[in-house]
Amino acid sequence: MSALAPTATSFLPDAKADRGPLLVAGAMLLAGFLMIWNLVDLRQGGLFLIGGALGATLYHGSFGFTGGWRRMVVERRGRAMRAQMLMIAVAALAMLPLLAAGSIGSQPLVGALAPVGVSVLVGAALFGFGMQLGGGCGSGTLFTVGGGSARMLVTLAFFIIGAVIGTAHLPFWLELPSLPPMSIAAELGLAGGIAATLAALGLVALVTAVIEKRAHGTLERDAGPARPGWNWVWRGPWPLVGAGLMLAVLNVATLLLAGHPWSITYGFGLWGAKIAQALGIDVGAWEFWSWPAQAAALNSSVLADTVSVMDFGLVLGAALAAAVAGKFAPRARLPLGSLVAAIIGGLLMGYGARLSFGCNIGALFSGIATGSLHGWLWFAAAFAGSFAGIWARPVFGLDGLARK
Numbered sequence: 001m002s003a004l005a006p007t008a009t010s011f012l013p014d015a016k017a018d019r020g021p022l023l024v025a026g027a028m029l030l031a032g033f034l035m036i037w038n039l040v041d042l043r044q045g046g047l048f049l050i051g052g053a054l055g056a057t058l059y060h061g062s063f064g065f066t067g068g069w070r071r072m073v074v075e076r077r078g079r080a081m082r083a084q085m086l087m088i089a090v091a092a093l094a095m096l097p098l099l100a101a102g103s104i105g106s107q108p109l110v111g112a113l114a115p116v117g118v119s120v121l122v123g124a125a126l127f128g129f130g131m132q133l134g135g136g137c138g139s140g141t142l143f144t145v146g147g148g149s150a151r152m153l154v155t156l157a158f159f160i161i162g163a164v165i166g167t168a169h170l171p172f173w174l175e176l177p178s179l180p181p182m183s184i185a186a187e188l189g190l191a192g193g194i195a196a197t198l199a200a201l202g203l204v205a206l207v208t209a210v211i212e213k214r215a216h217g218t219l220e221r222d223a224g225p226a227r228p229g230w231n232w233v234w235r236g237p238w239p240l241v242g243a244g245l246m247l248a249v250l251n252v253a254t255l256l257l258a259g260h261p262w263s264i265t266y267g268f269g270l271w272g273a274k275i276a277q278a279l280g281i282d283v284g285a286w287e288f289w290s291w292p293a294q295a296a297a298l299n300s301s302v303l304a305d306t307v308s309v310m311d312f313g314l315v316l317g318a319a320l321a322a323a324v325a326g327k328f329a330p331r332a333r334l335p336l337g338s339l340v341a342a343i344i345g346g347l348l349m350g351y352g353a354r355l356s357f358g359c360n361i362g363a364l365f366s367g368i369a370t371g372s373l374h375g376w377l378w379f380a381a382a383f384a385g386s387f388a389g390i391w392a393r394p395v396f397g398l399d400g401l402a403r404k
Contacts, residue, residue, distance in 0.1 A: 016235075022323035029316045036303055046257055047306050051313025054250050054262070055143050056321040058314070060236035061243020064140035065360040066131045069386045076215035078208025079222060080240060084365075085201040087244035091369035092197045094252045095261065099370055100190045104256055111370030112261050114357035116377055117178020119170070123355025124363065124378040126348045128385025131360075132393060134159070134345025138264040138359030141349075142311060146318025148328050151338060155346040156268075162350020163265060164272035167288040173355050185371040193371050200376070201368070235325045251366065258306045261366035265353040267308040270297055272350075337397035345389075356381075 029052050037045035057063065068080025098104065099111050114120065131137045134155040136144050141159060144152040185193030212219055222241050232238065238246075251262045273283045277298070283289050289298050302308040322328040334342075353359045356378055358367060364382070367375025393399070 016326035018323040018326055018328045020323075021319060021328040025316050025320040025323055029313070029320060032312065032316065036309055039301070040303055040309075043257055044303065044306065044309055047254065048309045048313040050250055050253055050257065051310035052317030052320070054139075054247065054310070055146055055314035055317025055319075057238070057243050057246045057250065058139055058143040059147055059318040059321040060325070061238040061240060061246075063240065063243045063247065064143075065137045065364075066135065066140050066386075069383060070132065070390050072208060072211075073387055073390050076211055077220050078205075078212045079220045081208045082205045083222070083240045083244040085205040086241060087248045088365055088369050089198055089201045090245060090248040091251050091261075091365070092194065092201075092371070094248075095255055095369050096185050096190060096194050096197070096371055098252075098255060100185060107256070107259050109255060110260050111183065111372060112263065112358065112362055112366040112375070113181035113183055113370070113372045114363070114367070114374040115174070115178040115181055116374045118176040119173040119178060120356045120363075120374050120377050121381050122173070123166075123352040123357075124381035125352070125385035127352030127356060127359060128382035128387075129389040129392070130162075130345040130348025130352060130385075131382075132345070132386050132389030133341040133396065133398070134349055135342065135398075137361075138349070138353065139314070139361050141346075142264065142314045143318040146315040147322040148319070151334055151342050154334070154339060154342040155349075158343045158346030159265075159350040159353075160268045160272040160275075160346075162347040162352075163269035163354050164276060164283070164350070165347075166351040166354025167269050167273065167283075167294075168286055169351075170354055171287045179373075182373040183371045184373060197368065197371065236321070247365075248369075251369065254310070255370075258310075260306070261362075261370055262310070263307050263358060263362035263366060264311060264314075265350070265359045265362060267302075267305060267311045268350060269354055270302065270305060270308060273298055274302065335397060337395075341393070341396035341398055352385075 029049070033045045033048055036048050063083075065084065068084065071077045071079075072081050095111070099109055101109070103109055131140075134141065134152075136152055136155060141152055141156050145156055183193070184196055187193070188196055209219055222239050254260075254262045273289060276283050284295065284298060288294055297305055319328065349359070353362075356363055357374065358364075358378070360382070363375055363378040367378060369375075
């Protein structure tokens with residue numbers, strides 16, 4: 001038998017798995033699903049499990065935007081950015097026709113549309129700068145927390161604080177010049193919207209390829225599975241393109257089940273508002289939380305919020321993946337410069353995400369994939385902010401090429 005042929009045991013985690021964390025994360029995923037199903041409904045429980053699958057995929061693929069953008073700027077390597085463009089393109093090919101249909105059965109479908117204006121421009125730039133200091137984007141923060149990073153717990157805590165502050169200030173920012181939400185598919189028609197989206201994504205990928213070839217002569221190739229048989233499925237790492245395609249499929253599944261595409265940062269603002277409310281701060285009197293949808297969320301359980309349950313599932317899915325891979329390793333040591341950068345980065349990301357109606361997932365991935373023009377403005381502004389953040393990292397003692 002070939003050494004690469006799968007065997008009965010090659011489908012199972014090996015003895016190097018972190019058994020304790022594996023059992024805890026697995027039990028929490030199962031218990032969380034059953035609790036959400038019982039307290040809310042099966043649909044909400046399904047979204048929790050999709051969140052878990054997203055977390056495992058992000059962890060095994062090390063699929064974050066922060067490190068990929070940094071490699072493009074510093075090393076002139078664009079493999080990660082090309083994988084991101086492919087991921088968005090695949091999702092758009094499914095999502096734009098679904099949104100054009102308007103519903104699936106009794107489930108209405110809506111895209112991640114948002115106004116196009118000063119709020120998005122400023123917020124996305126702040127987010128891009130902050131993610132290079134914080135060490136992760138919206139999704140990156142959650143999956144690295146699941147993997148045991150103490151530094152990213154700090155980033156997440158201040159991400160939540162920044163998001164709450166953003167809800168207090170958003171009405172002011174919405175008074176500044178802006179255009180209404182604009183759908184590329186609505187403006188150009190379904191076929192035109194798909195063509196324009198794919199062309200723009202392809203152009204970004206082409207630019208990264210040209211820059212990389214000029215700098216290095218050849219393009220960096222996506223590595224295949226690093227382990228024989230099927231062990232790589234459990235222990236990773238996953239090929240970057242494969243992880244991106246899985247994320248695209250799971251985002252489409254989210255749209256079908258939740259009625260909206262994958263989002264992350266709304267949950268942070270909601271958690272922060274509930275904590276503030278518990279501490280005696282009357283956030284319900286703030287204009288943002290008096291709007292009907294926000295007031296309903298504030299006065300309901302977080303388990304009824306689709307974004308929150310997916311965030312919870314994402315952290316647990318990443319923790320399970322890390323434990324299965326034998327890489328669950330909580331790290332408590334945190335130098336002062338790194339701590340300060342995590343605090344500033346978290347605050348800027350939370351505030352910026354609220355102003356710009358999302359992060360790399362809700363605004364960039366889901367926004368562009370569902371035809372929102374604001375997603376493209378977010379991309380440009382966030383990349384500019386990220387560029388500045390990369391060169392600010394050494395001020396805090398951070399390596400400009402560090403991935404986390």
